[in-house]
Amino acid sequence: MFNTRLSISICTAALLAVTAAHAADYPQPQPVYMPAPVIQEFSSWYLRGDIGMSNQSVGSLASDNYIGYASVVNTNKSFDAAPLFGIGVGYNFNDWLRFDVTGEYRGKANFHGLDIGAFPPGSPFGTGFAPDRYTASKSEWTFLLNGYVDIGTWYNVTPFVGAGIGFSRNTISDFGDVGIACKGSMAPCTADANFATASKWNFAWALHAGLAYKVSKNFTVELAYRYIDLGNAVTGTGIGYDAFQTFAPFEFRHLTSHDLRLGLRFNLDGFADYSRPVQYYQQPQVYAPPPPVYQPQYQPPLNSRG
Numbered sequence: 145m146f147n148t149r150l151s152i153s154i155c156t157a158a159l160l161a162v163t164a165a166h167a168a169d170y171p172q173p174q175p176v177y178m179p180a181p182v183i184q185e186f187s188s189w190y191l192r193g194d195i196g197m198s199n200q201s202v203g204s205l206a207s208d209n210y211i212g213y214a215s216v217v218n219t220n221k222s223f224d225a226a227p228l229f230g231i232g233v234g235y236n237f238n239d240w241l242r243f244d245v246t247g248e249y250r251g252k253a254n255f256h257g258l259d260i261g262a263f264p265p266g267s268p269f270g271t272g273f274a275p276d277r278y279t280a281s282k283s284e285w286t287f288l289l290n291g292y293v294d295i296g297t298w299y300n301v302t303p304f305v306g307a308g309i310g311f312s313r314n315t316i317s318d319f320g321d322v323g324i325a326c327k328g329s330m331a332p333c334t335a336d337a338n339f340a341t342a343s344k345w346n347f348a349w350a351l352h353a354g355l356a357y358k359v360s361k362n363f364t365v366e367l368a369y370r371y372i373d374l375g376n377a378v379t380g381t382g383i384g385y386d387a388f389q390t391f392a393p394f395e396f397r398h399l400t401s402h403d404l405r406l407g408l409r410f411n412l413d414g415f416a417d418y419s420r421p422v423q424y425y426q427q428p429q430v431y432a433p434p435p436p437v438y439q440p441q442y443q444p445p446l447n448s449r450g
Contacts, residue, residue: 203398346375
């Protein structure tokens with residue numbers, strides 16, 4: 145009986161030693177360290193196109209033709225709305241800052257003006273008032289360098305603000321003056337005159353604000369407001385319809401406009417995986433424990449009493 149128990153203990157100890165040695169041959173689980181998230185910024189070139197309407201105004205009209213008046217009041221100096229068309233190329237510097245260079249043609253806007261001039265006492269034109277009615281067309285070629293800040297994105301809608309500086313070539317054409325006072329005459333008289341077309345380059349600047357809707361990662365639609373200061377514009381020399389009188393040019397001072405624009409932006413890196421910043425994580429290694437090793441159950445030998 146004693147020998148039987150001793151044999152069982154020895155066999156059990158040997159079995160445990162073999163099992164432990166066999167388990168040591170399998171790979172043991174190793175700790176997995178998760179790296180910090182990698183944020184991928186994006187930058188890309190884009191093309192843009194814009195259409196819109198202008199709502200323009202002029203600060204004042206000035207001319208040497210006013211010299212003979214004691215005072216002049218601009219009672220009307222308004223423009224009709226006019227279309228505008230622009231193209232440009234831009235660069236997304238990062239997720240919230242972008243720049244573009246734009247060229248824009250601002251279509252002809254009809255001008256309507258009315259001056260009331262007062263003659264001074266002793267004027268050769270007599271006393272009283274002289275009205276002058278004006279008609280003209282104004283157009284521009286405008287080139288701007290713009291910068292924008294994208295404030296944030298909610299449901300693919302991104303509000304933005306921006307500013308731009310550049311140059312504008314302002315053109316006044318078909319300027320007509322009906323009722324201009326005759327110069328050098330000893331009697332009151334009026335005449336009609338037509339002024340030659342003239343253009344002038346000016347410094348221009350603009351302020352932007354709007355909403356951009358991201359249709360896809362490569363296509364964005366904008367609805368934007370812009371205030372733009374276009375500087376001044378001038379007419380050519382005026383010639384009376386009787387061909388005997390010439391008149392000094394008129395100057396349009398401080399031209400501004402409130403523009404409403406619809407724009408489209410196309411990402412030129414359309415085949416690249418640029419998008420809003422995305423977080424990437426390393427996939428952890430999954431440890432699978434080794435399969436259990438089957439060991440046959442020990443059976444003690446049968447002892448015979450015979």
